[in-house]
Amino acid sequence: MNSRFVMAAHVLGMLALHEREDAITVTSEAMAESIQTNPVVVRRLLGDLSRAGLVETKRGAGGGVRLARAPESITLCDIYKAVGEGAELFGRHPAGPNPMCPVAPMVAEYLEEVFRRAEAAVHQSLGGTTVAQMSHEVDKRIRALGGKGCR
Amino acid sequence: MNSRFVMAAHVLGMLALHEREDAITVTSEAMAESIQTNPVVVRRLLGDLSRAGLVETKRGAGGGVRLARAPESITLCDIYKAVGEGAELFGRHPAGPNPMCPVAPMVAEYLEEVFRRAEAAVHQSLGGTTVAQMSHEVDKRIRALGGKGCR
DNA sequence: CGATATGTAACTTCGGCGGTTCCAAATCGT
C-alpha cells in the first residue's frame, strides 16, 4: 500500500500537538520538513483531508492548516478512509479470473467477501484510536526525552 | 498489496475442489489458465506454498500439485503469511521521519504499534476462514449454475 | 530415452507513486 496513510497520520498528529500548544496554524512546508518530503506532496494529502472535513486550510500570508474538528472525534480510520479512497487493501490480478473456467469466477467472487470482512476488521482496528490518543502518547514520549516542540 | 495472495488462494481453492472429485494432482499450467497468468508465476507461488507446508509438488510426467494437509486445517491466514512474508500491509515512506525533528520519530514509532494491531486484526479475520469452507462455498455456487468441473 | 512437469535464474515490461517544477488564486500587511 502507499505511504499516504502514514504521511496523513503524521500530519494530523502534528496538528493535534500544535493545537495543544497554541492555536497557530502550521504551514505545509513545515510539515513537509518533518515528514521529509515535498510540500506539494503534503498539499495533495491536505486536499483529501480537507474534502473529508478533517482539516481546515487557509491561503495567503499567515495562512496554514489546522484541525477542523476536535482531535478526540477523529479516528485513524477516518484518516485511512480519507486518503485511501478507491485504493484496495488487497490487489486483484489485472486480468481477472478466466470467464471460460467455471470455477475461477466463483473463487474470485468468494474472495471479494473475504476481503470485505478483512477490510472491515482493519477499519475497526484503526477506529479504536483517535488522533487525540495518538498526540497524547507522542507528547508523552517527547517529554520523556526532554525535547521541546518542533520549531 | 500484490495480487499474490489472490492467486495463491485461487490455487488452494482449485486444489481443494479437485481433491474432492478425485485424488489427481493438478498441473501448474492448468491453474495458470484458470487464473489467466503465466505458469511460471504460478510455480513461483507454489514454491512459497510448498515451503510453508501447504502443498506438495511432484516433478516429471504425471506430476503436479496437491494439498499437503487437510483443507479443514488450512486457513486463509496461512496462505496470507506464506505468500506475504516480508511484505508490509501499510507502506512507510522511503525517507523515514526526520531525525532532526523531535516529534517525527515519535509519530512514526507510535504508528508502528497501530500497524501491528491492524495487521493482527487482518490475520484474525483471514484465520476465520478455512480452505475447506471456501471450496464448499465455491462448489455450491458452481452447482447452482449447473456447470461441471474445469477441464 | 523421450515426454512431461516442476524449479529457478535472468531479463523485460508496465503501472503506480513520490518528487519536482511551475503557475494560478487567495490573503495579509504596509
Place this chain on the structure above:
DNA sequence: ACGATTTGGAACCGCCGAAGTTACATATCG
C-alpha cells in the same frame, strides 16, 4: 494598490516493484 506569503493543482520525470516471459536444469514416468 502592491508585494510577500501560502495553498491549490496541473503537468511531467524517475524510480521501484511486480507480473510476464524466456530459457534451461532437474526429476519422474512409461
